[in-house]
Amino acid sequence: MPDPATFDAVAFRRDLHAHPEVGADTPRTARAVAEVLGAAGLDIARSVGGHGVVASVGAGPLETAVMLRADMDALPITGTTGQPHASTIPSRHHGCGHDGHTAMLVAAGLTLAADPPDRRVHLVFQPDEETGAGAPAMIADGLLDRFPAADAYGLHNAPDMPLGHLGTTPGPFFAFEDNVEIVVTGRGGHAARPHLLADPLVGAAAMVGALQTVVSRAVPPDRFAVFSLTGFETDGARNVVPSRVVLTGDFRGYDDATAALIAGRIREIAAHGAATHRLTAEVSIARSFEPLVNDAASVAAMADAGRAAGLYVDDASPRLGVSEDFAWILARIPGAMAMLGQAGEGRHALPLHNPGYEFNDALIPDGVALWQRLARRPHASQP
Secondary structure (H helix, E strand, C coil), rough: CCCCCCCHHHHHHHHHCCCEEEEECCHHHHHHHHHHHCCCEEEEEEEECEEEEEEECCCHHHHEEEEEEEEECCCHHHHHEEEEEEECCCCCCCCCCHHHHHHHHHHHHHHHHHHCCCCCEEHHHHHCCCCCCHHHHHHHHHHHHHCCCCCEEEEEEEEEECCCCEEEEEEECCEEEEEEEEEEEEEEEEEECCCCCCCCHHHHHHHHHHHHHHHHHHHHCCCCCEEEEEEEECCCCEECCEEEEEEEEEEEEHHHHHHCCCCCHHHHHHHHHHHHHEEEEEEEEEEEEEEEEECCHHHHHHHHHHCCCCCHHHHHHCCCCCCCCCCHHCCCCEEEEEEEEEEEECCCCCCCCCCCCCHHHHHHHHHHHHHHHHHHHCCCCCC
């Protein structure tokens, strides 16, 4: 059985960092997690919703179990940390710290195996968080039916928070994300004869400007919203006016009313802009992330566990505009998500998703201590 006192969580994390896996394709990471925790005697379920792993430990009724979740996937970008343990795979980099999230939960699992808690604990290792598809896939494969839990908790590192700080808040904490595609179609042709054409590039460019007013002129100032256009692609060439332009982007907020308001304005601007330039516009809007809503009692439990672990706790932390697919789990059972500070110097202080960013190994003891406290916290029905 692996000894939690001698398990090198830093080496484990750096091995994952050197071998990042993207999206749902995380077989090596899943195998590493299952082998270490399986050797420690935890009950291991593999291939949950793809390469998801669930490791269970402890006693107690199934209906009072607690779920602790870590994400495993990396980003499809090339890292620039220059460290000896940097990614060995081109265009793959752990630029969001999921390697550290996984290492912390594995180390916590080993400690729980050595001294099993009185409560059943399910450690969930999830692939494909970055696309928003990982949690839904595990749920569809029976995660919450096969491993029922009374409450669930998640952690994410925060480069903009000091080391040793924990931030969370009750209610909406992370935003929804809705993806937008606007296909603008006209009549292309020779660049020397634009008067004979219906130029979708000019019309789409006008739409880009108008769409910048959606949040500033339509969303009330007491609501959070952000809308970003991130793509502008044409089928034109140097001397060819395009026939088709595709605009892509996303918008975020915390509630369905805001989502409906933004979607409505996007459709209006696209329709009117297209008509002005003798074009057509087809708008597609699809949700990739639900808003993450923290349960108040679970926030209090996490705050208590954080203070017991020696962390500075802000349990009224500001809401965040990013998204997290742990929201799919919290929509079904009570729980909470928190940010754990890792700010240091250099690569540890860079923003998430930056190619030079790296998880701060000094954060691992904080995460392990917090997970342990949550795992050993009795359910409200237990004495």
